[in-house]
Amino acid sequence: QSVLTQPPSASGTPGQRVTISCSGSSSNIGSNYVYWYQQLSGMAPKLLIYKNNQRPSGVPDRFSGSKSGTSASLAISGLRSEDEADYYCVTWDDSLTSVVFGGGTKLTVL
């Protein structure tokens, strides 16, 4: 049981916009930055979003992050087949004094 709650799966067709949610609490998302990672099958994770809504250089602007209260979201617009991957939200938890992950969302491009 992960501290952060993500839907286990999401799907969309090429060109569509998909949103992945990440729900937490006041001790984690509510008071700390959220980060998002993409993990392609068999590969190491890749940083997509840092500090809630910032994109590292090289990450397409099709990817965007947002945060409101104790929830965060990752939006992917103009969905492409290569976006098929697992996506994880991550933040710090003040009560646990630990980094916490969401359980991950498997995105399927139909």
Add this chain to the structure above:
Amino acid sequence: EVQLVESGGDLVKPGGSLRLSCAVSGFTFSNAQMTWVRQAPGKGLEWVGRIKSKVDGGTTDYGAPVKGRFTISRDDSKTTLYLQMNSLKSEDTAVYYCATGEPGWKYWGQGTLVTVSS
């Protein structure tokens, strides 16, 4: 080019010990906070722990499942990060990644597999 290369993964019996290494190049290792993340087969990512740079105190933090059994250390002269794992359990079976590149973890190694089984 930033490179992180993990090594040391192996098959070990329950109760045994293992030390993983993460050799780093391409950036100023001594200034970097370093993190270990693991992934059990077919499961999600899990934070193992981190070590801050000596400038930031060199302190360590650990996830609850490994606290008291795992120790993270660093050798800035060798630009290498370590993970000493003791009292290993079957649930520690995972690919172990080292990561860095605050804010967030921009750089990751390829991972090394640790299998705990009799």
